[in-house]
Amino acid sequence: MNRFDYLKPVDIKEACTILADKGSKAKPLAGGTDLLVRWRKGKVCPEYLVDLKGLGLEGVSVSKDGGISIGALSTLNSLLDSEYICRNYPFLTEILDDMGSVQIRNRATIGGNICNASSTSDLAPILLALGAKSKALALDGERELKLENFFLSPGKTVLAENEILADIQLPPFSKKSGAVYLKMKRNAMDLALAGVAVFLTLQDEDTCAAAKIVLGAVSPTPVIATQASDALVSAKIDEKNIEKAADLAEKAVTLVKKEVRPIDNVRASSWYRQDVIKSLTAQAIEIAYKRALQSIKK
Amino acid sequence: MKHTISLKVNGESYKIDVQSETVLLDLIREKLDLTGTKDGCRSGECGACTVMMNGVPVNSCMVLAVEADGSEITTIEGLSKGDELHPLQKSFIEKGAVQCGYCTPGMILSAKALLDRNSAPTSEEVKKAIRGNICRCTGYQKIEEAIMDAASTMRGDEK
Numbered sequence: 001m002n003r004f005d006y007l008k009p010v011d012i013k014e015a016c017t018i019l020a021d022k023g024s025k026a027k028p029l030a031g032g033t034d035l036l037v038r039w040r041k042g043k044v045c046p047e048y049l050v051d052l053k054g055l056g057l058e059g060v061s062v063s064k065d066g067g068i069s070i071g072a073l074s075t076l077n078s079l080l081d082s083e084y085i086c087r088n089y090p091f092l093t094e095i096l097d098d099m100g101s102v103q104i105r106n107r108a109t110i111g112g113n114i115c116n117a118s119s120t121s122d123l124a125p126i127l128l129a130l131g132a133k134s135k136a137l138a139l140d141g142e143r144e145l146k147l148e149n150f151f152l153s154p155g156k157t158v159l160a161e162n163e164i165l166a167d168i169q170l171p172p173f174s175k176k177s178g179a180v181y182l183k184m185k186r187n188a189m190d191l192a193l194a195g196v197a198v199f200l201t202l203q204d205e206d207t208c209a210a211a212k213i214v215l216g217a218v219s220p221t222p223v224i225a226t227q228a229s230d231a232l233v234s235a236k237i238d239e240k241n242i243e244k245a246a247d248l249a250e251k252a253v254t255l256v257k258k259e260v261r262p263i264d265n266v267r268a269s270s271w272y273r274q275d276v277i278k279s280l281t282a283q284a285i286e287i288a289y290k291r292a293l294q295s296i297k298k
Numbered sequence: 299m300k301h302t303i304s305l306k307v308n309g310e311s312y313k314i315d316v317q318s319e320t321v322l323l324d325l326i327r328e329k330l331d332l333t334g335t336k337d338g339c340r341s342g343e344c345g346a347c348t349v350m351m352n353g354v355p356v357n358s359c360m361v362l363a364v365e366a367d368g369s370e371i372t373t374i375e376g377l378s379k380g381d382e383l384h385p386l387q388k389s390f391i392e393k394g395a396v397q398c399g400y401c402t403p404g405m406i407l408s409a410k411a412l413l414d415r416n417s418a419p420t421s422e423e424v425k426k427a428i429r430g431n432i433c434r435c436t437g438y439q440k441i442e443e444a445i446m447d448a449a450s451t452m453r454g455d456e457k
Contacts, residue, residue: 001319003319005318006364032360032362032365036360037360040340041341049318051365053365077354097426101345101429101430101431102408102426102427103345103348103356103408103430106356107356107360107361
């Protein structure tokens with residue numbers, strides 16, 4: 001067993017100081033549901049674990065414009081219990097409800113999920129689709145980050161060793177918008193083999209004003225399928241004609257496939273993941289469109 | 299590094315020294331001798347080590363003992379009142395929801411956490427509540443029945 005010292009800073013300043021002092025010898029500890037497993041398997045051997053819980057980085061706060069800031073140390077279950085999220089970002093509640101087990105969700109945090117930069121994160125695609133931002137804290141100040149620039153490779157992010165992810169900020173969710181994340185997996189506790197997040201905003205009942213499609217679990221980091229997203233923008237979506245929407249999805253998918261370098265491994269081959277992405281994208285666009293329509297009619 | 303922590307387990311207060319690397323599971327089993335909590339996969343997959351921490355279920359293999367400083371823990375030993383078994387324990391026996399028994403403590407604590415929040419769960423909600431608990435013997439049907447039955451008993455439904 002690799003030994004480490006557990007350190008519990010009392011405030012953010014102390015946490016940043018420790019991280020700056022210890023450098024690569026230290027690892028920040030959030031929920032520990034990934035870190036402790038990897039430590040036990042010998043995949044990470046930190047000399048220090050710096051517990052970030054209890055520094056006030058928990059909870060959801062509503063900003064003036066109706067958007068939210070989610071504290072990075074918020075557990076997934078605390079977010080699942082958030083009425084504001086359930087009312088204003090119901091698709092997020094839906095995703096959280098289908099992540100891991102109750103036991104895992106009581107420990108795992110949203111910041112941990114993001115900072116792990118796992119290619120199979122269920123949260124990253126939808127957060128990217130929504131255009132989430134984050135704040136990183138360090139001793140010498142703070143900086144704003146766009147989540148779409150956050151992931152470098154599996155396990156690697158733009159955060160420096162002495163920085164702490166403070167929050168995830170979501171813009172307000174418009175009345176004309178619909179969003180969904182669909183994933184393919186074998187059973188309840190399984191990781192996604194492929195995932196697609198779609199966020200649509202309608203101009204009116206027929207026309208799509210803005211769209212963002214983000215793919216997860218098919219590439220080392222989440223992929224914003226720019227061409228696929230653009231293909232939907234300003235396009236007419238005829239409610240009465242489901243086929244037309246499906247055609248658009250199909251069109252989006254052929255563009256999607258060019259942008260993706262699918263993961264090819266023992267869990268699923270690349271051609272299978274590609275096929276799944278195609279089908280999931282079509283389904284996700286349809287669902288997001290229906291949801292946007294429903295919210296317009298409300 | 300040694301840490302001195304204080305915590306309550308099944309209502310009893312403890313002040314105890316632990317190493318940084320000690321996980322809650324080992325503290326409970328090895329130091330407190332409460333071996334009802336089972337050691338399974340040690341990676342948060344099987345749920346055999348489930349305990350309640352401040353009222354919610356967690357995998358005790360994935361919580362450092364030092365992280366549990368100041369918390370209240372309930373293990374399977376904390377459910378019965380003397381010789382009087384908890385309704386969930388009774389139901390598990392009556393419905394034959396126990397075969398080898400290794401998953402049972404974790405199953406029952408996950409079920410208790412569900413019933414604490416939701417006294418009348420649907421079968422779908424029961425399945426979701428125990429999806430972090432793996433049983434390799436019974437096939438879950440009897441476990442689900444036992445939980446539904448205990449819920450009914452705890453609500454005081456007429457039978």
